[in-house]
Amino acid sequence: MLNRLRQYGIFVVFIIICLILSFISPQFLTVSNWTIIITQASINALLAFGVTFVIITGGIDLSLGSMVAVTGVTAAMLAHPDTFPVALPIFAGLLAGLLMGVFNGFIITKSKIAPFIVTLGTMTIGRGLALILSKGRPISNLSDSFNFIGGGEVLGIPFPIIVLIIIFTICSITLKKTLLGRYIYAVGGNEQAARASGINVNQVKMAVYSISGLLAGLAGVLLTSRITTGQPNAGAGFELDAIAAAVIGGTSTSGGTGTMTGTLVGVLLIGVINNGLDLLNVTSYYQQVVMGIIIIGAVVLDSWNQKKD
Amino acid sequence: MLNRLRQYGIFVVFIIICLILSFISPQFLTVSNWTIIITQASINALLAFGVTFVIITGGIDLSLGSMVAVTGVTAAMLAHPDTFPVALPIFAGLLAGLLMGVFNGFIITKSKIAPFIVTLGTMTIGRGLALILSKGRPISNLSDSFNFIGGGEVLGIPFPIIVLIIIFTICSITLKKTLLGRYIYAVGGNEQAARASGINVNQVKMAVYSISGLLAGLAGVLLTSRITTGQPNAGAGFELDAIAAAVIGGTSTSGGTGTMTGTLVGVLLIGVINNGLDLLNVTSYYQQVVMGIIIIGAVVLDSWNQKKD
Amino acid sequence: MPSNPQNILQVQNLSKSFLGVKALDNIQFDLRKGEVHALMGENGAGKSTFMKILMGLLKPDSGEIIFEGEILKSNSVHENLRKGISMIHQEILVVPELTVAQNIFLGRETNYRSWLNDKAINQKAQEILDLIGVKINAQTKIKNLSIAEKQMVEISKAISNNAKVIIMDEPTSALTDNEVTMLLKIIKDLKAKGVAIIYISHKMDEIYEITDRITVLRDGQYIATKNTNELDKNALIALMVGREINDLFPVNNSKKGERIFSVENLSTKGKFENINFEIKAGEVLGIAGLMGAGRTEIARAIFGLDKYDSGEIILKGNKVEIKSPEDAIRNGIGYVSEDRKALGFIPALSIKDNISLSSLANFSKAWFVNSSHEHEAATQLSKDLKIKSTSINQKVMTLSGGNQQKVVIGKVLLTSPTLVILDEPTRGIDIGAKFEIYKLINQLTDKGIAVIMISSELPEILGMSDRIMVLSKGKQTALLSKHEATQEKIMQYAVN
Amino acid sequence: ENSGDKKIKVGVTLLSMQNEFIVNISDEMNKKAEELGVELISVDAEHQPLKQIEQVESFIAQKVDVIIMNPCEVEASSPAVTKALAAKIPIINVNSATSTKPTAFVGSNDVESARIAMKYIAEKLGGKGNVVMIHGFMGQAAQIQREQGAKEILKEYPDLKLIAHQTGEWDRAKSMDLMQNWIQSYGSKINAVFAQNDEMGLGALKALQDAGLKDKVIVVSIDAIADALQAVKKGTLDATVFQNAKQQGAGAIETAVKIAKGQPYEKELMIPFQLVTKENVGQFLK
Numbered sequence A, B: 001m002l003n004r005l006r007q008y009g010i011f012v013v014f015i016i017i018c019l020i021l022s023f024i025s026p027q028f029l030t031v032s033n034w035t036i037i038i039t040q041a042s043i044n045a046l047l048a049f050g051v052t053f054v055i056i057t058g059g060i061d062l063s064l065g066s067m068v069a070v071t072g073v074t075a076a077m078l079a080h081p082d083t084f085p086v087a088l089p090i091f092a093g094l095l096a097g098l099l100m101g102v103f104n105g106f107i108i109t110k111s112k113i114a115p116f117i118v119t120l121g122t123m124t125i126g127r128g129l130a131l132i133l134s135k136g137r138p139i140s141n142l143s144d145s146f147n148f149i150g151g152g153e154v155l156g157i158p159f160p161i162i163v164l165i166i167i168f169t170i171c172s173i174t175l176k177k178t179l180l181g182r183y184i185y186a187v188g189g190n191e192q193a194a195r196a197s198g199i200n201v202n203q204v205k206m207a208v209y210s211i212s213g214l215l216a217g218l219a220g221v222l223l224t225s226r227i228t229t230g231q232p233n234a235g236a237g238f239e240l241d242a243i244a245a246a247v248i249g250g251t252s253t254s255g256g257t258g259t260m261t262g263t264l265v266g267v268l269l270i271g272v273i274n275n276g277l278d279l280l281n282v283t284s285y286y287q288q289v290v291m292g293i294i295i296i297g298a299v300v301l302d303s304w305n306q307k308k309d
Numbered sequence C: 001m002p003s004n005p006q007n008i009l010q011v012q013n014l015s016k017s018f019l020g021v022k023a024l025d026n027i028q029f030d031l032r033k034g035e036v037h038a039l040m041g042e043n044g045a046g047k048s049t050f051m052k053i054l055m056g057l058l059k060p061d062s063g064e065i066i067f068e069g070e071i072l073k074s075n076s077v078h079e080n081l082r083k084g085i086s087m088i089h090q091e092i093l094v095v096p097e098l099t100v101a102q103n104i105f106l107g108r109e110t111n112y113r114s115w116l117n118d119k120a121i122n123q124k125a126q127e128i129l130d131l132i133g134v135k136i137n138a139q140t141k142i143k144n145l146s147i148a149e150k151q152m153v154e155i156s157k158a159i160s161n162n163a164k165v166i167i168m169d170e171p172t173s174a175l176t177d178n179e180v181t182m183l184l185k186i187i188k189d190l191k192a193k194g195v196a197i198i199y200i201s202h203k204m205d206e207i208y209e210i211t212d213r214i215t216v217l218r219d220g221q222y223i224a225t226k227n228t229n230e231l232d233k234n235a236l237i238a239l240m241v242g243r244e245i246n247d248l249f250p251v252n253n254s255k256k257g258e259r260i261f262s263v264e265n266l267s268t269k270g271k272f273e274n275i276n277f278e279i280k281a282g283e284v285l286g287i288a289g290l291m292g293a294g295r296t297e298i299a300r301a302i303f304g305l306d307k308y309d310s311g312e313i314i315l316k317g318n319k320v321e322i323k324s325p326e327d328a329i330r331n332g333i334g335y336v337s338e339d340r341k342a343l344g345f346i347p348a349l350s351i352k353d354n355i356s357l358s359s360l361a362n363f364s365k366a367w368f369v370n371s372s373h374e375h376e377a378a379t380q381l382s383k384d385l386k387i388k389s390t391s392i393n394q395k396v397m398t399l400s401g402g403n404q405q406k407v408v409i410g411k412v413l414l415t416s417p418t419l420v421i422l423d424e425p426t427r428g429i430d431i432g433a434k435f436e437i438y439k440l441i442n443q444l445t446d447k448g449i450a451v452i453m454i455s456s457e458l459p460e461i462l463g464m465s466d467r468i469m470v471l472s473k474g475k476q477t478a479l480l481s482k483h484e485a486t487q488e489k490i491m492q493y494a495v496n
Numbered sequence D: 001e002n003s004g005d006k007k008i009k010v011g012v013t014l015l016s017m018q019n020e021f022i023v024n025i026s027d028e029m030n031k032k033a034e035e036l037g038v039e040l041i042s043v044d045a046e047h048q049p050l051k052q053i054e055q056v057e058s059f060i061a062q063k064v065d066v067i068i069m070n071p072c073e074v075e076a077s078s079p080a081v082t083k084a085l086a087a088k089i090p091i092i093n094v095n096s097a098t099s100t101k102p103t104a105f106v107g108s109n110d111v112e113s114a115r116i117a118m119k120y121i122a123e124k125l126g127g128k129g130n131v132v133m134i135h136g137f138m139g140q141a142a143q144i145q146r147e148q149g150a151k152e153i154l155k156e157y158p159d160l161k162l163i164a165h166q167t168g169e170w171d172r173a174k175s176m177d178l179m180q181n182w183i184q185s186y187g188s189k190i191n192a193v194f195a196q197n198d199e200m201g202l203g204a205l206k207a208l209q210d211a212g213l214k215d216k217v218i219v220v221s222i223d224a225i226a227d228a229l230q231a232v233k234k235g236t237l238d239a240t241v242f243q244n245a246k247q248q249g250a251g252a253i254e255t256a257v258k259i260a261k262g263q264p265y266e267k268e269l270m271i272p273f274q275l276v277t278k279e280n281v282g283q284f285l286k
């Protein structure tokens, strides 16, 4: 048990931060506040889950934020009331994300170029595409059924939280229990060994970038629905938050290790800090400083924790 | 000769793009235009040179843009006319950059945390610091002698170009001819083996992050002087341009390979595309798409070029 | 050439070149059902390249591979594994973060349902390990294993595939005698079941013990295929090297000098306890023991790669604190690791850059490297060590395994050490080059350098050492002089 | 009725604390809040509408008395208004509007600012000439509205040609680079520059000065930040458009207090823009 806890060192750090916050701020440990924290974290979570797969294979995906914009705009364009059933904008958003992911995967596997530069290129292209599609203007006036996805509740639970739980479960099982999951670890751990074991390394890479794109598409749809507008400049910088969450949660940027639970903790940690700093009314400039220090500090604590055998 | 050219595949791509641009736009191949291209590229160049060292060791530095802001603001605060000699703001800017670089290096070597997450933390902290220092407002009304650095000319050559040439020469020699340079390649090529060969790996890492910080400081001073203001939100996203330039120029994100000449070509390639798209008055939405495609395309072409034996 | 129905595998006119250099030139080869076929040749002869092509890891420039009467067209690893070809790779290919069982079944998990079933895999893997007789828990992560244990995992993996053809590229180079014996027995069993095996090794006795036929390559050329029992050792060496080599161990007449190095009560919990020895200038101290006996751990501690708990290291009468390899090298200690890929060299750097890496400061004025001196020294050493390369600017990652080893030794030599620790120095080195390395050891001792040689090859230990320390489970069980030591005695102390 | 002894609590979410003009509004709010004894919780939405909505959600959870929002976007920030109103917490938009009507509005219409700026250019050039426009960050509300205002005026003057427009991302260095490149391709063909904020206007100005072209080109921008006022005073920047941060910030707090105390308040407090030129710059310089 103690060993397991240590393994999830960041989880301990997370608990400590929560305890501290609940002492300083009486609002922190309320159901309504946690509903907000988790709802707010849901979009970052989807992106972080996707990029966790990618990072475990030793890659990276910088195009997440742009994919959110493209897919959000795509969905919004088809979500005008009474034109199409709500399934269409959702489907279109997911498809757009998937296609961008496939594009990333295709270039990365065919050309052997570093994922960093490929997805940096897609990031720029995607931002341009979102602006072209929307003619540079937010797309609003979306149907109520579409807006329900991000704003609605089921049995009192906000829909984004439900999506979060479902996607977390799927991603977690994929990573732990399926062949794909095993191959993702193998490719990231030692690509040559994976190849020598007959694993189709390119297929695995295609899969992770496609998943990352698909989940970015879902995040884009959710975001658009939540702000009831398709924003061409939405999602800027989201990739860094998502990657930070994964790495804070123990996914190594050199590949081969990482878990979905860890990433979830990373996502919540970032969410809790954001929320806590706002609750405590820390001035925005200092918020950034504190945020940076806590991120570094949390990972440092975690690494010390792990070193003590 | 042919072999050497092939080795610098990206250089060939660069020449081709220049040729195309000079056919489409009569202004492209003029001395005045190239003076502008290089002057504009100089800040990205300084950052890219610094980050090339870092990337060769297998690391990354995401805090470049924030360091530009902090150092620029620091310099501006001390560059008011008639208060101090011009050496002071310059020195202070460089020192601020160096200190932030040392901080990065210290955390990375002491804690063994991925440079990605450490410098992401510093990026956030730095942005906050710049805002705190400047109280969120641009600092202007700088002395003429300070503004000369970015705006002045020596023998008709803009000062930033002179700085670029000097720093390029120093960095290039450091990488190719010095102990440190060799050790940088060794650490990035195989860290464990480098350690077992008696190299003080931590010292080498400290050195590269410090250099990166110092050069970011220089870039910050140059930028502040060029726009005659210390801007707390300057430099946002600069890190991505600098890393892109290094990678386009052949530095591998997994460490161990890269040259300063390659990075310089990468910097100029980005600069030429930016300039060309403006000259041709390509709409800004499409500019981003074209930029992304050219970046990916250039690296793809380069990798094909190299594969043909 | 019509394909022979007896042949499970046939290769015709296979060629492959790297950057214009021919690694394989028109190779012919055939493999019969149930035979053990040795592939012999010097370092860099092209053996591994050939095998990687057979396995589908490299694409040939030209030539045909016929497996069970059919031309292998797509030649992908996946296909070949499925068709029944498996391979033990020279450079151990494992995924460090996965467990032993997960590695053994990597790429073949579907045999155990579409959801992963680690329980079944663990059980099955443990059975295989037990069957082979390796004491490894199937559920430990690979990164916690020693290199020898990793090698055993690779062997288990190849064997458990129910393959019709198993390629073994230097499977014993990281093993001690015990495991080698185990492996040879396994090979005999496989052979009895009709499995065909291609066996690559630089260890002659193994070749003569188990192989039926021998094919020799030299400089990427096919030289000959002979029945093992019709080809004596000297003739084989002549085919491989193109000349004759008679003595295996050169005579060593080095003068022994003063005691220059000693270790007192060196201990690290769980690794080794109370190690005591001393060594004189010009002396060779051999360290023998079974896999996991702690030999490498002692070397790592002395060289500053690991911390030790207690004890003293005394160099030339002074107690020294060695906290890092940097300290060790400064104090005149050199170390050639058993795991050259992880600790030995920088793959993307050239031969020259690797050789000079540990002594670069000596080739530098202020901060600048004096490249002409460096070039000279590296060229000379590369010549002395007979490193096979196009130039000293060739990247070390493109060298054959044996030549990589020579580069690593070269790097240590250039630091002008007073004590050199060689951990499995001839691992993966061909017979000609082995002789060169032995001569080199003698040259070292002639210069008054002390040598600690850790080796799992008893003949080598016996042939080269002045004194022999035997370890068993981290404890020092014997310190024998050259005259008292015999193979049997060492084994007795080692299993103690 | 809110008791007088309990401090009024106001949640403020601002577009971006990296924008000098917004920082000015924020400062005025703090000043006024102190004066009136109001407790302010001030947060930065960093240009992200989603973040802004979340901040408002969190204000609702904290049960603040009034919310003041400086919206990131017309549409995308609207759900925040809906949510606040649904939770029966009054919400005031400051500086710019959302499509959903809030309890009260204090600010000005961005479209108008660009009209004023472009009109000035048109009149200076006698309705004839070549203009370049430097956009803010594409897709942001201010960029869209300022573009709209400028284009309305351009339509009125058919001989005024927009020969190039491009984004400078609100950034001085970026717009300086852009202007340098334009000078290469258009040279002395450019008669006027309209930059959607002062930062970019000053960048363009610097590029023109360096190229020795300033005398021939009119440069106009928006916001009247300190640097821009100085430049207008020196006569280098031809004009800027003043937006009254003081009135917007103080007005918002005053309205909030009135609402909280149940006093009558103005539903729409429009604060007019003013053109600043060399002639009248004195009254804007402190």
Ligand SMILES: Nc1ncnc2c1ncn2[C@@H]1O[C@H](COP(=O)(O)OP(=O)(O)OP(=O)(O)O)[C@@H](O)[C@H]1O
Pocket (backbone or CB within 6 Å): C018, C019, C023, C041, C042, C043, C044, C045, C046, C047, C048, C049, C050, C090, C397, C398, C399, C400, C401, C402, C403, C428, C430
């Ligand atoms: N990727 C590569 N690029 C360039 N040259 C290579 C590459 N791989 C192998 N070579 C060259 O091909 C030749 C054959 O190498 P190979 O590894 O097949 O030798 P080997 O017979 O297995 O030697 P050893 O006994 O040392 O393992 C060598 O000269 C080597 O330098």
Ligand SMILES: Nc1ncnc2c1ncn2[C@@H]1O[C@H](COP(=O)(O)OP(=O)(O)OP(=O)(O)O)[C@@H](O)[C@H]1O
Pocket (backbone or CB within 6 Å): C143, C144, C145, C146, C147, C148, C149, C174, C175, C176, C271, C289, C290, C291, C292, C293, C294, C295, C296, C297, C298, C338, C456
């Ligand atoms: N990285 C590691 N983590 C945990 N245990 C290890 C590690 N490396 C080695 N060991 C264990 O330490 C013990 C000593 O190993 P060591 O490598 O020193 O043995 P050795 O005598 O050199 O044998 P060989 O080199 O042939 O494996 C073994 O039980 C081994 O499994």
Ligand SMILES: [Mg+2]
Pocket (backbone or CB within 6 Å): C047, C048, C049, C090, C169, C400, C401
């Ligand atoms: Mg080999």
Ligand SMILES: [Mg+2]
Pocket (backbone or CB within 6 Å): C295, C296, C297, C338, C423
């Ligand atoms: Mg060993």
